[in-house]
Amino acid sequence: MPLVNEKQDFLKAIGIQPASNPGPRDYNVVSRSQAGSGKLDFDAAIFDMDGVLTKTAAVHSLAWKRMFDEYLRIREDKYGEPFREFTHGGDYRVYVDGRPRHQGIEMFLKSRGITLPPESPEPGGGSESIRSLGDRKNTLFNQIIESEGAGLYDSTVALIQDLLRRGIKVGLATSSKNSAVILQKTGTVRLFATVVDGLVSEKLGLKGKPEPDIFATASANLGVSNTRAIVIEDAVSGVQAGAKGGFALVIGVAREDNVDELRNHGADVVVRDLAEISAEKINQLARAKRART
Numbered sequence: 001m002p003l004v005n006e007k008q009d010f011l012k013a014i015g016i017q018p019a020s021n022p023g024p025r026d027y028n029v030v031s032r033s034q035a036g037s038g039k040l041d042f043d044a045a046i047f048d049m050d051g052v053l054t055k056t057a058a059v060h061s062l063a064w065k066r067m068f069d070e071y072l073r074i075r076e077d078k079y080g081e082p083f084r085e086f087t088h089g090g091d092y093r094v095y096v097d098g099r100p101r102h103q104g105i106e107m108f109l110k111s112r113g114i115t116l117p118p119e120s121p122e123p124g125g126g127s128e129s130i131r132s133l134g135d136r137k138n139t140l141f142n143q144i145i146e147s148e149g150a151g152l153y154d155s156t157v158a159l160i161q162d163l164l165r166r167g168i169k170v171g172l173a174t175s176s177k178n179s180a181v182i183l184q185k186t187g188t189v190r191l192f193a194t195v196v197d198g199l200v201s202e203k204l205g206l207k208g209k210p211e212p213d214i215f216a217t218a219s220a221n222l223g224v225s226n227t228r229a230i231v232i233e234d235a236v237s238g239v240q241a242g243a244k245g246g247f248a249l250v251i252g253v254a255r256e257d258n259v260d261e262l263r264n265h266g267a268d269v270v271v272r273d274l275a276e277i278s279a280e281k282i283n284q285l286a287r288a289k290r291a292r293t
């Protein structure tokens with residue numbers, strides 16, 4: 001079956017509207033001279049990627065399904081275990097979603113009574129280890145992004161463009177190691193003056209979220225102190241990082257109907273989509289927070 005149909009059927013089955021391919025469009029920095037607005041009371045905005053800028057959650061789920069189904073087929077051939085497919089609702093949401101990659105693999109395999117070593121015992125690799133399954137999932141994820149791109153939240157792009165117009169510096173802070181290809185595929189590279197991703201974190205030895213390191217590094221790269229930078233995040237660990245780092249404002253984006261959860265873990269304000277908030281509104285909220293503290 002062609003890849004595109006398979007993906008669209010899968011997205012429909014899990015209740016997600018397939019994202020339209022953004023094509024070759026390139027989002028540009030709008031020059032400041034086009035701005036016609038007053039000075040804002042913060043200097044930088046640091047955005048998360050997966051779930052805030054891009055609709056990559058469904059791509060992750062699909063990549064997990066392909067990897068596990070492939071492996072379960074191998075087990076059927078090799079050990080005669082009847083094949084039972086990996087599903088979004090029964091398996092992805094329960095065992096994998098939100099967990100570190102290797103922990104998710106272990107949890108799902110355990111649910112099927114399968115135990116694998118962390119590393120392959122064979123020198124050249126081999127498919128039967130936690131690490132090799134994780135690597136395979138990552139390869140599949142990259143293949144899907146490479147062939148189809150990733151959907152964008154247009155409201156996030158609009159907010160970023162509005163902030164840039166007003167002279168705000170904008171950065172990206174993500175745990176993802178795939179940010180370069182995703183930004184390139186979505187035509188959003190030029191929106192971000194700095195990108196601190198999983199690869200940069202590894203190189204610099206930064207702690208992942210919920211520690212504030214990657215947001216703090218992004219704002220430092222922009223020459224702005226945390227107290228003058230706002231953070232926009234959709235994950236619990238991300239809003240925790242924003243709160244810990246003493247940022248000017250932490251905006252939670254509740255994509256999973258988890259408004260209270262984000263608020264309880266450190267978001268100063270929670271929206272379901274960034275269309276609900278403007279640069280002006282963010283400025284008011286940041287001012288109010290500063291006055292309180």
Ligand SMILES: [Mg+2]
Pocket residue numbers: 048049050051052233234235238
């Ligand atoms: Mg995210």
